Amino acid sequence: MTTQRDAFGARLGMWLFLFSELLLFGGLFLLYAVYLARYPSDFAAGGQQLDTLLGTGNTLLLITSSLTVALALSALQQGRRQLCQMLLCVTILASLLFLTIKGIEWQAKFGHGLFPGGAELETLPAGQQIFFSLYFVTTGLHGLHVLIGAALLLWTLGLTRKGQVSAENPIMLENSALYWHLVDLIWIFIFPLYYLLL
Amino acid sequence: MAKLNDRGFLQASNRQPLLFDWIFSVDHKRIGLLYLYSVSAFFLVGMMLGLLIRLELIAPGPTIATAQTYNALFTLHGVVMIFLFIIPGIPAAFGNIMLPLQIGAQDVAFPRLNLLSWWLYILGAFMALTSLFSGGGPPDTGWTFYVPFASETPTNVSLALLAVFIIGFSSILTGVNFVTTIHRLRAPGMHWGRLPLFIWSLYATAWVQILATPVLGITVILVMVERLIGLGLFDPARGGDPILYQHLFWIYSHPAVYIMVLPAMGVISEIIPVFSRKPTFGYKAIAASSVAIAAAGSLVWGHHMFVSGMSDTAIMVFSLLTFLVAIPSAVKVFNWVATLYRGSISLEPPMLFALAFVFLFSIGGLTGLVLGSASADVHVHDTHFVVGHFHYIMFGGTGFAFFAALHYWLPKIFGRMYNMKIATIAWAIIFVGFNLLYFPMMLVGLHGMPRRYYDYLPQFQNLNVIATVGSWVLAIGLLLMFVNLYRGIRRGTAAGNNPWQAATLEWVVTSPPPEENFSQPPQVSHDPYDLQQAGKP
Numbered sequence: 246m247t248t249q250r251d252a253f254g255a256r257l258g259m260w261l262f263l264f265s266e267l268l269l270f271g272g273l274f275l276l277y278a279v280y281l282a283r284y285p286s287d288f289a290a291g292g293q294q295l296d297t298l299l300g301t302g303n304t305l306l307l308i309t310s311s312l313t314v315a316l317a318l319s320a321l322q323q324g325r326r327q328l329c330q331m332l333l334c335v336t337i338l339a340s341l342l343f344l345t346i347k348g349i350e351w352q353a354k355f356g357h358g359l360f361p362g363g364a365e366l367e368t369l370p371a372g373q374q375i376f377f378s379l380y381f382v383t384t385g386l387h388g389l390h391v392l393i394g395a396a397l398l399l400w401t402l403g404l405t406r407k408g409q410v411s412a413e414n415p416i417m418l419e420n421s422a423l424y425w426h427l428v429d430l431i432w433i434f435i436f437p438l439y440y441l442l443l
Numbered sequence: 444m445a446k447l448n449d450r451g452f453l454q455a456s457n458r459q460p461l462l463f464d465w466i467f468s469v470d471h472k473r474i475g476l477l478y479l480y481s482v483s484a485f486f487l488v489g490m491m492l493g494l495l496i497r498l499e500l501i502a503p504g505p506t507i508a509t510a511q512t513y514n515a516l517f518t519l520h521g522v523v524m525i526f527l528f529i530i531p532g533i534p535a536a537f538g539n540i541m542l543p544l545q546i547g548a549q550d551v552a553f554p555r556l557n558l559l560s561w562w563l564y565i566l567g568a569f570m571a572l573t574s575l576f577s578g579g580g581p582p583d584t585g586w587t588f589y590v591p592f593a594s595e596t597p598t599n600v601s602l603a604l605l606a607v608f609i610i611g612f613s614s615i616l617t618g619v620n621f622v623t624t625i626h627r628l629r630a631p632g633m634h635w636g637r638l639p640l641f642i643w644s645l646y647a648t649a650w651v652q653i654l655a656t657p658v659l660g661i662t663v664i665l666v667m668v669e670r671l672i673g674l675g676l677f678d679p680a681r682g683g684d685p686i687l688y689q690h691l692f693w694i695y696s697h698p699a700v701y702i703m704v705l706p707a708m709g710v711i712s713e714i715i716p717v718f719s720r721k722p723t724f725g726y727k728a729i730a731a732s733s734v735a736i737a738a739a740g741s742l743v744w745g746h747h748m749f750v751s752g753m754s755d756t757a758i759m760v761f762s763l764l765t766f767l768v769a770i771p772s773a774v775k776v777f778n779w780v781a782t783l784y785r786g787s788i789s790l791e792p793p794m795l796f797a798l799a800f801v802f803l804f805s806i807g808g809l810t811g812l813v814l815g816s817a818s819a820d821v822h823v824h825d826t827h828f829v830v831g832h833f834h835y836i837m838f839g840g841t842g843f844a845f846f847a848a849l850h851y852w853l854p855k856i857f858g859r860m861y862n863m864k865i866a867t868i869a870w871a872i873i874f875v876g877f878n879l880l881y882f883p884m885m886l887v888g889l890h891g892m893p894r895r896y897y898d899y900l901p902q903f904q905n906l907n908v909i910a911t912v913g914s915w916v917l918a919i920g921l922l923l924m925f926v927n928l929y930r931g932i933r934r935g936t937a938a939g940n941n942p943w944q945a946a947t948l949e950w951v952v953t954s955p956p957p958e959e960n961f962s963q964p965p966q967v968s969h970d971p972y973d974l975q976q977a978g979k980p
Binding site: 287 | 653673
């Protein structure tokens with residue numbers, strides 16, 4: 246049986262899958278909206294305890310890494326494989342740095358007893374408990390997606406080195422980059438909702 | 444035993460052990476058959492559980508099961524039938540086999556992803572079955588997993604939820620695959636106005652699978668995390684709201700009803716014109732109504748929650764939207780009936796099942812309106828009326844369409860014909876048994892018998908006995924049907940390439956289809972129901 250490469254089809258499939266990812270997070274944003282309407286002052290009090298500096302740093306990291314992965318694709322299409330691989334490495338490093346900073350943030354919250362089931366959290370007003378539960382679930386699920394995205398990019402890097410992803414056949418890198426942009430996009434919503442608006 | 448000259452894609456390759464030849468095959472026809480065998484097996488499991496439920500209800504008080512066992516029985520019956528049989532039943536089994544054949548493609552867009560979907564499905568099924576025998580015992584929440592009970596019961600709910608999540612993921616991947624296939628792999632001349640109506644229904648279904656299933660995914664994740672570390676997101680004591688769980692659950696699970704029934708409608712739309720020897724009436728209306736049902740059906744989830752606690756405005760809106768879904772559904776029924784009108788009808792087994800579908804689906808649909816109108820719903824909510832209505836749609840609808848598809852397409856897939864006379868007898872027994880089983884449920888529900896209890900008041904017994912006897916009749920008919928089909932595919936006479944003289948593309952290739960569907964891409968030159976052109980691409 247002959248297999249035909251259909252780059253357009255592969256991209257279409259990836260976009261469809263990304264829709265489903267958006268709706269996965271959509272459920273959490275829905276909960277956020279309802280609970281924000283119910284506990285506006287508790288949410289504000291919770292939001293002020295988040296570290297805006299670290300959040301901003303992470304936002305800059307993700308946006309920059311979205312740029313580097315897009316540049317990596319351009320480099321590949323121009324046949325500059327060395328540059329492409331270097332840019333991919335930068336993207337993966339940025340993702341690891343993001344997770345490290347997220348870890349530091351969580352660590353600080355855990356230190357104050359602010360984690361689901363934590364003694365400190367249970368003494369807070371109901372609305373703040375909800376806020377932190379949502380915060381941990383949302384950023385946790387997002388962090389998982391960062392990890393998956395980084396693994397995907399690492400795999401693509403390997404394929405690029407072997408020449409299986411190339412200027413003639415860049416679809417794997419295109420799709421990994423699309424996935425990475427999604428991870429970025431979701432953070433672009435999480436950041437203002439949790440760190441800035443409240 | 445009649446010999447077939449060519450076993451097509453069923454022919455063993457001898458390159459590796461036979462089992463590996465199947466479970467690692469990326470051929471859409473083999474994957475479709477793997478699904479067909481799996482969903483049929485789980486149907487039998489679910490059927491046994493259903494028989495046990497009915498046996499328990501033959502008399503008031505504990506008959507064969509304690510209250511706890513009964514709770515586990517109806518939970519498992521629901522989980523197995525919904526997630527392992529009905530949702531993947533028609534799209535993943537018949538869709539996989541027929542989608543590329545009907546649009547003139549060699550395979551689906553992502554064959555390896557297709558195999559992954561099946562493996563995820565099997566993994567999920569394995570976990571669902573494991574949850575019965577491990578941890579705190581079989582889940583007892585009902586298939587809806589409502590909180591707060593689902594986050595507090597000591598039974599093995601977490602594993603069952605994980606299973607649901609994985610099966611949902613498999614369903615999303617199938618949806619992605621089908622939408623891409625329909626967009627990219629149609630043969631020359633197969634433009635959108637020539638797509639068989641089964642393909643239109645698969646297309647609408649696939650979109651619902653992609654867009655609705657993730658919401659179920661996040662919902663079950665939240666309940667799992669709740670059980671694991673206690674988030675309190677649905678716990679009123681900690682500021683959460685259990686009603687929100689119900690919203691999230693039904694945002695998926697109501698559209699899921701259309702994942703279950705749309706492909707079934709597609710099957711019926713294929714069969715009715717062929718056995719009326721007439722082009723389908725209102726092709727465009729049927730195709731558009733599939734998409735309309737998928738779209739409108741995504742906005743009506745609140746009608747499951749009329750008594751859960753919603754504002755009157757919300758109830759009015761959801762009730763109105765629910766009535767609106769009845770319009771595209773009725774468009775389909777009227778078009779089917781108009782196709783029958785003055786047709787040359789031949790009552791062969793696929794047609795009998797299809798006609799039964801139209802009849803039973805209409806009863807299910809009309810009783811659905813009773814539930815959709817908020818004031819009537821308050822009276823029958825959570826009674827056996829709901830159980831009866833639901834089974835008229837899901838079993839009388841999707842189940843009968845699945846059987847119709849079996850009788851319509853198995854001769855194509857295996858190249859052999861079953862015994863028509865026995866198939867007709869089995870159909871009659873199934874039809875009688877079905878109505879004996881489910882119609883009394885609606886009556887006893889109107890009298891006020893609640894669902895999901897192992898016990899009931901003595902005045903409900905007569906109707907319950909009739910229903911239980913009906914379940915036996917139904918089971919006999921089903922067994923007869925399956926045995927007849929099995930004997931057919933093993934030893935039946937050669938069916939020929941186009942036993943029903945249908946005009947869609949799958950009938951152009953040999954029966955069974957060759958490993959490579961089309962030696963060259965077919966040039967499609969006629970509409971799918973232009974029966975004068977039967978057998979030509």
